[in-house]
Structure formats: C-alpha cells, structure tokens
Amino acid sequence: MHTASPFSIASIVISMTIAAIGSGIMFAYVPFMLTHSGAPSWAAGGAVTAVAFGGLVGCVVGGPLIRRVGHARLFSCSMAMVIIAAVVIASDLPPLWWILARGLYGAAANVNFIIAQSWLNHAASNEWRGRAMSFFYMTYVLGLGCGAWIFGQIPTDGNLAPLAVVLFTSLAILPIGLTRLPNPPAPARVNVDIKMAWRVSPVGLIGVLASGGLSMVVQGFVPIYAATNQVPQTEIALLMFVMQTGLLFVQYPLGMLSDRMDRRYVLLIACAIIVAAGFAALFSSFSHIYLLMFVFMVFGGSVETVYSIANAHANDRADPGDFVPLSSTLLVAWSTAATIVPLAVTMLTPGLGDRTFIVAAMLVAVAYAIFVVRRLKERGPAPEADRESFGVRSAQLPNASALTEPEPGK
Incomplete structure (x- = not known):
C-alpha cells in the first residue's frame, strides 16, 4: 500500500480549507439575505433543511460516483456544482x-x-493517520x-459575496487537482444495517442521530436568529467565527x-452543557453581544462533543x-436527523418564535x-480495553469513513 509523508498530503488539506472558507461565506450570506430581502419567513429555515437533505443525497451517491469516475475527476465535478x-x-x-441551490451545495460539499x-x-x-485527520477537521x-x-467585510448590496465563493471554490480545485498522490482504491458501497448498529452500540447510534439534529439546528439557525433580531452583518460574522472555536x-x-x-x-x-447553554441563550440579549457569542461558542462546542464521543x-x-457497515449506518442516521429536525423547527418557528x-x-x-442514563443502568460500566483514542471530529461534517475502505478483495 502506498503511504505518503505528512507534508505530501498538504494539497488535500489546503484544498478543503480553501473550500471551507467559501462555504463559511455562504453559510452566513444566505440566511442574512433571506431574512432581510422580504422573503417568506420559512425560506431561511428551508435553506438549512435543503443543505442537510442535499448532504444526505451526497452521502448516498458519493461512493458509486467515485467508483465510476475516480476521486480526482469527481472532486472537480463536485466543486463545479x-x-x-x-x-x-x-x-x-x-x-x-x-x-x-443550497440543496445542490449540500450534495456537492458532502x-x-x-x-x-x-x-x-x-x-x-x-x-500519523489520527493526527492528520484531527488536523484536517480543525482546519x-x-x-x-x-x-x-x-x-x-463584504458589502451585501450586490452579489460580491457569492462571487467570492466562486473565487475560493475555483482556487480550491488547484492544489488537489495538481497533487501527485495516487487515487485510492474504489470505496465500499454504503451498507445500512440499523439492527447491527443497535446491537453494537445503542448509545453510539442514538448519539449520532441526536447530533445530526443538534448540529444543523444550532449551526444553521443561529445566523437566522441573529439576522431576525437586526444584528449588524459584522457582528453576525464574528458570532459565527467564534462558534467554530468551540471545537x-x-x-x-x-x-x-x-x-x-x-x-x-x-x-x-x-x-x-447544551441545556445550560440553551438556558443562557434564552435569557441573554443581543445588547450583550459578546456574552452571547461566548454562550453560542459553548453551545456549538458541546454539540460537536456529542457527535465525536458517540462516534x-x-x-x-x-x-x-463491522466498521464499514457501522460507519455507513451512522452516516445515514446523522444525515437523516440533520434533515428532519431543521424541517420541524422551520415549520414550528412561525408559531412559536x-x-x-x-x-x-x-x-x-x-x-x-x-x-x-437508562443504558448505564442496563449495561453497567464500559470495558476499558480496546478503546480507540479520541480524535477531534466535527458534527458539521458527515461521518464519511464508511466510504474510505475498499471492498473486500479489492
């Protein structure tokens, strides 16, 4: 099997970090504009749901598409989308x-x-694989x-923000497009086995399911909440930046x-911590914006924690x-909850606030x-042996390890 030095994978990390900058612009721009443009009240929440649903589609079709055209070609195609x-x-x-468009983005990004x-x-x-993956998630x-x-820092009275996304996405194609790393083997198909995942770890399965809803609700609706309360563009941008440091x-x-x-x-x-941060957010005012930023930093960071530790x-x-079918099942569970929970919140918000x-x-x-708590009472203490070391993971990204192992015999 071919291996590379840590420096040689820099092209992948650089490409995805540049792409993430474009994604961050759009994650802030869309709710801000939909809230301030006279669009229907459900539109901003609908965009959050569309991203999650598109991500679910991307998770399902990603493996077959990679098998059909290869990693490098599909990367260029998905960046084009x-x-x-x-x-x-x-x-x-x-x-x-x-x-x-947000649904198309969700599929392409995943x-x-x-x-x-x-x-x-x-x-x-x-x-050094574990350190590399943790570094990749953080960047x-x-x-x-x-x-x-x-x-x-971008004026919103034109289309400069989406054009900036086009610029960063185009730049992101270059490093990975020029990499000399060989293509990996064909990935495995997504094999969903709910019964197996439940047998292996009910706490893990339900935790990833919960984190899908938690992540998309917190990360997706915070900018909508701020824009609805007439928070200035620069402060919304700073709020969303601070939230990421919770990782x-x-x-x-x-x-x-x-x-x-x-x-x-x-x-x-x-x-x-999520409940405590939620209470603090309910009773905090945007007049104390920096305190609220700290609250949402803790809010977002604790959501990330549920995902990584449950996984x-x-x-x-x-x-x-069981690793490949388990990861596939967790992937689909996360994406499904990330679609359903924001949809429910979007439907309830007009009546509940x-x-x-x-x-x-x-x-x-x-x-x-x-x-x-119920599982702790039923099963007792967890065994100490054969535990993997914790690795930094983000609830904003799919559990894509299901698609990183070749099929048996390949």
Missing part, C-alpha cells in the same frame, strides 16, 4: 431557487468531504469560521476526558468486520441524556 449553486444565488431569482477523507485515509500511515472547521468573518475549547478537553473514563458519562456532561463509543464496541431552535436543541439533549 458548488460554483453553479453560488451562481444561482448570485442571480436575481426567487427564494425557492436559493433553496434548491461528496467533496468524502473524497478528501478517503484520500487522506489511504495516503496516511498508521503512525476545515476553522476555515468555515474564517469564511464567516470574511462575509462580515477547540469545548470538544477537545471533553474528548480527552472521555479517554480516561466511561464515554457515556462524558456524553451526559456534554448534554448538561468513538460506537467504534469502541464494534468488531473490525425565533428561539424555537434553542428549545429544540435542549429537548434533543435532554431526551438523549435520559436514554444514556
């Missing part, structure tokens, strides 16, 4: 077209991420934050703690032969915590 989506949004079209993770997993050696998420910050300041220390004790107890801690807990309990997403996230966290 991101550019098409940005051009549609830059055009003077009704909000429904924006929602369709395919891009699947390609990148597949390439990294194949190129990296066992000695990608921080790229999203930088993109949000850049949005704050470092909340997830990382809790993840390290989960390597030293039963991960289920750490999941309960994360759920408690690690499931892998702890799985046999090697713009803080509905906060209450929804708190309810999901409470329900999951109750489930974890």
Whole structure:
C-alpha cells in the first residue's frame, strides 16, 4: 500500500480549507439575505433543511460516483456544482431557487468531504493517520469560521459575496487537482444495517442521530436568529467565527476526558452543557453581544462533543468486520436527523418564535441524556480495553469513513 509523508498530503488539506472558507461565506450570506430581502419567513429555515437533505443525497451517491469516475475527476465535478449553486444565488431569482441551490451545495460539499477523507485515509500511515485527520477537521472547521468573518467585510448590496465563493471554490480545485498522490482504491458501497448498529452500540447510534439534529439546528439557525433580531452583518460574522472555536475549547478537553473514563458519562456532561447553554441563550440579549457569542461558542462546542464521543463509543464496541457497515449506518442516521429536525423547527418557528431552535436543541439533549442514563443502568460500566483514542471530529461534517475502505478483495 502506498503511504505518503505528512507534508505530501498538504494539497488535500489546503484544498478543503480553501473550500471551507467559501462555504463559511455562504453559510452566513444566505440566511442574512433571506431574512432581510422580504422573503417568506420559512425560506431561511428551508435553506438549512435543503443543505442537510442535499448532504444526505451526497452521502448516498458519493461512493458509486467515485467508483465510476475516480476521486480526482469527481472532486472537480463536485466543486463545479458548488460554483453553479453560488451562481444561482448570485442571480436575481426567487427564494425557492436559493433553496434548491443550497440543496445542490449540500450534495456537492458532502461528496467533496468524502473524497478528501478517503484520500487522506489511504495516503496516511498508521503512525500519523489520527493526527492528520484531527488536523484536517480543525482546519476545515476553522476555515468555515474564517469564511464567516470574511462575509462580515463584504458589502451585501450586490452579489460580491457569492462571487467570492466562486473565487475560493475555483482556487480550491488547484492544489488537489495538481497533487501527485495516487487515487485510492474504489470505496465500499454504503451498507445500512440499523439492527447491527443497535446491537453494537445503542448509545453510539442514538448519539449520532441526536447530533445530526443538534448540529444543523444550532449551526444553521443561529445566523437566522441573529439576522431576525437586526444584528449588524459584522457582528453576525464574528458570532459565527467564534462558534467554530468551540471545537477547540469545548470538544477537545471533553474528548480527552472521555479517554480516561466511561464515554457515556462524558456524553451526559456534554448534554448538561447544551441545556445550560440553551438556558443562557434564552435569557441573554443581543445588547450583550459578546456574552452571547461566548454562550453560542459553548453551545456549538458541546454539540460537536456529542457527535465525536458517540462516534468513538460506537467504534469502541464494534468488531473490525463491522466498521464499514457501522460507519455507513451512522452516516445515514446523522444525515437523516440533520434533515428532519431543521424541517420541524422551520415549520414550528412561525408559531412559536425565533428561539424555537434553542428549545429544540435542549429537548434533543435532554431526551438523549435520559436514554444514556437508562443504558448505564442496563449495561453497567464500559470495558476499558480496546478503546480507540479520541480524535477531534466535527458534527458539521458527515461521518464519511464508511466510504474510505475498499471492498473486500479489492
């Protein structure tokens, strides 16, 4: 098997970080504009749901498309779809077209991420693969934050923001398009086996399911909430940038703690933080914007923690032969919840108010915590042996490891 040095995979990390900057701009721009342009009240939330649904489609079709045309060609094609989506949004079209464009973006972005993770997993050696993947996650998420910050510096009275997305996406094609790394083997098909995933780890399966809804609700509706409350563009951009740092300041220390004790107890801690941050968000005002930024940083970071630790807990309990179907099932579970929960919040918000997403996230966290407590009583302490080391992961990105292993015999 071909392996590469850590420096040789820089092209993949650089490409995806540049692409993330463009994504961060669009994640901030779309809700801001839909909220301020007289679009229907459901349009901004519909765009969040469309991204998640498109991501689910991308997860399902990514593997077969890679098998058909290869990693490098599909990467260029999916980046082209991101550019098409940005051009549609830059055009003077009704909000429904924006929602369709966000769905196209969701599919393309997930395919891009699947390609990148597949390439990294194949190129990296066992000695440094975990560090490489953690670094990749951190640079990608921080790229999203930088993109949000850049949005704050761009005038919104024209189409400069979507054009900036086109620029960054075009630049992102160059490093990975010129890489000398060989294409990985054909990925496995997505094999969904709910019964197997439940048998291996109910806490892991339900945790990833919960994190799908939590992530898209918190990350998707915070800019809508801020824009609805007439928060200035620059402060919305700073808010979204600060939220991404929760990956470092909340997830990382809790993840390290989960390597030293039963991960289920750490999941309960994360759920408690989500509920506490939710209460703080409910009773905080945008007049104290920097305090609210801290609250949402903790909110977002604790959501990231549920995803990463639930995923690690499931892998702890799985046999090697179950890794691919387990990852496939977790992938589809995350994407399904990331579609359904934002859709429900979008439908309820007109009647219940713009803080509905906060209450929804708190309810999901409470329900999951109750489930974890029940499993602790039923199963008892987790075994200490054969546990994988915690790795930084983002709930904003699909669990694409299902598509990074070749089929048996390949």
